[in-house]
Amino acid sequence: MQEFLGLPPEASTYAHEIDGSMAMIHWLMFVLFAGWGAFYVYSLLRFRRSKNPAARYGGLKSKFPYVVVAAVAIFEGVALAAFDLPLWAKLVKDIPSEKDATVVRVVGEQFAWNFHYPGPDGIFGRTDISLVSPENPLGLDRNDPAAKDDITTVNQLVIPVNRPVIVRLTSKDMIHSFGIPYFRVKQDAVPGQSVRLSFTPTMTSDEVQEAVARFYRIDRATDTDKFSVFVAQQEYRDKEGNVLLAKGDGITPDVAGKLADAGIGEVRLGPYSPIEVACSQLCGLGHYRMRATVTVVTATGFQEWIKDQEAALQQ
Ligand SMILES: [Cu+2]
The missing domain is CATH 2.60.40.420 (Cupredoxins -  blue copper proteins)
Structure with a gap:
């Protein structure tokens, strides 16, 4: 589910529960979207002009639609409160000694x-x-x-x-x-x-680095500055066994050239320092650079x- 939602690895004890709650909200919104969408399409067909040439616009006579709308709103409120408030209470109250x-x-x-x-x-x-x-x-x-x-x-x-x-x-x-x-x-x-x-x-930073590592295409034309925060997750050697890129080392133009010479077109890289604190409230002009590394x-x-x-x- 975490991958389905495009979320990063869960590196703390309660990350999974938070993701579960987010997934639940998404499913709930999906059900509501599908339900209201179906109702809209039904209304378009059922009350179309060709079948109802003499439509009146006096409003609803039946109470039933109001009951449905109220029931859905109450259901949403209860679902959110019943699942999310206890989780939040747990996060803020369960602080160890x-x-x-x-x-x-x-x-x-x-x-x-x-x-x-x-x-x-x-x-x-x-x-x-x-x-x-x-x-x-x-x-x-x-x-x-x-x-x-x-x-x-x-x-x-x-x-x-x-x-x-x-x-x-x-x-x-x-x-x-x-x-x-x-x-x-x-x-x-x-x-x-x-x-x-x-x-x-x-998860340690090394484990997170391994979990988010991916293969990247590298050739002579690669702008290696774009890879300045990445390090190799494994060793790459040429046919003679000389190490071209050691595990934990970064990509330089020189290394990119040597890899190309050896016919290696893809290397597995992970961010050097994957876990970060990112300031999450817009706090001024330098907000974007208000980040810290977490090791x-x-x-x-x-x-x-x-x-x-x-x-x-x-x-
Ligand atoms: Cu800030």
Whole structure:
């Protein structure tokens, strides 16, 4: 169904339910479209001029059509409320304990996403608006003992797979929206409010990259700039066994020429960093570039990343 609707891979625990709900709405709309369309065609034929030369336009005498219209409207309302409200309630209420989750503060601003991790002590350091500067977009007070181990990044969210993530979402300037299509996550970031949301990634970035990889035609005339965000999903060699394109490498004009020489016309490529946060509320002229990469790694990969970040803080 997800492929039928042209949706991206479902990379979080509740993505499937959201897709199910979307599919249901589409089917419901299809049934209504077909029903009303059939009624329209029936009316055209039944009341056509040649059969009803002396038609009167006094309006309906029967109450029955009104009953049908009211029944359909009530059915639609009940169907939407009965399926979607419980799902929404589940998404906003089923937030796990912070002990069992990766907790990240996310602060949107024109036009970037700031991420703030509490570090190994699990406590977010103090932030102060007077400390906000281009180098310290979160206004983190590094003199606060709890802030010493805090990790901050800009436009780069790193999270472990198969563990709940709790986001404390806010905004500095205006309403943005934290949208991650692969996770089916979308939540407005409102200045002055801290909104909690939770999701659990079920696929690593590598797995998503593999899932969305496709074959692309490459030849000498290919504009390789168009492939700048793609990397090869497998190795390509020539007849002598020399590697022309290694797995994980990008396409350059040189590589495209060598592949053409070796008679390889199609290569399997996937986006280098497939998962992104895309701001989903039009928030100004730079809205289109307000995006962050999401890197979903294994639990050990995440520990290593934290260790690297902590080491960088000590310097
Ligand atoms: Cu925005």
